[in-house]
Amino acid sequence: MNSPSNSPDIYEDGPNSEQIICDFKNILDRNNPLEMQEFIENNYPGWLCGVTDEYSHDYSFLANNWKIICDKIKTRPQRIITVKRVFFDKKDNVRHHTIMTFCEELTRKGYVIRRMDEFINCSVCYKALPTYELWEHMKQKGLPVPPEWDTVCSGCKK
Numbered sequence: 001m002n003s004p005s006n007s008p009d010i011y012e013d014g015p016n017s018e019q020i021i022c023d024f025k026n027i028l029d030r031n032n033p034l035e036m037q038e039f040i041e042n043n044y045p046g047w048l049c050g051v052t053d054e055y056s057h058d059y060s061f062l063a064n065n066w067k068i069i070c071d072k073i074k075t076r077p078q079r080i081i082t083v084k085r086v087f088f089d090k091k092d093n094v095r096h097h098t099i100m101t102f103c104e105e106l107t108r109k110g111y112v113i114r115r116m117d118e119f120i121n122c123s124v125c126y127k128a129l130p131t132y133e134l135w136e137h138m139k140q141k142g143l144p145v146p147p148e149w150d151t152v153c154s155g156c157k158k
């Protein structure tokens, strides 16, 4: 059981998952972002990597898409949360129900969940910028990305 492929999955559901989900929903209803972050960190240490208010203005289409999604579900954009991993369990093998519920509930409240290998923070203003790989992918898809990839927003450069 010690081979890497069998190493324990720290993001799997624990024995208290129903209680954890219930507590998490209550915390979200109280609308206390700091309490919410601490709760996630206590239950799944290291999963939550960063929280930022918005996308870099260089990628306004991302903010527009976010707004459209929020309008549809009648909420307002809250924050962008970067996490270590996202999960897509199969119907017959649900092992990450707790963490997937965190994502669903946060999305319903207007948060965006992104993988840490997709987004970095501008080193000046901390707004979210795509990684090089995602920028390249978006460019190939014909999305209106800046012509050059950078680690800071165009408006934050000296």
Ligand SMILES: [Zn+2]
Residues within 6 Å of the ligand: 056, 122, 123, 124, 125, 126, 127, 152, 153, 155, 156
């Ligand atoms: Zn910036």
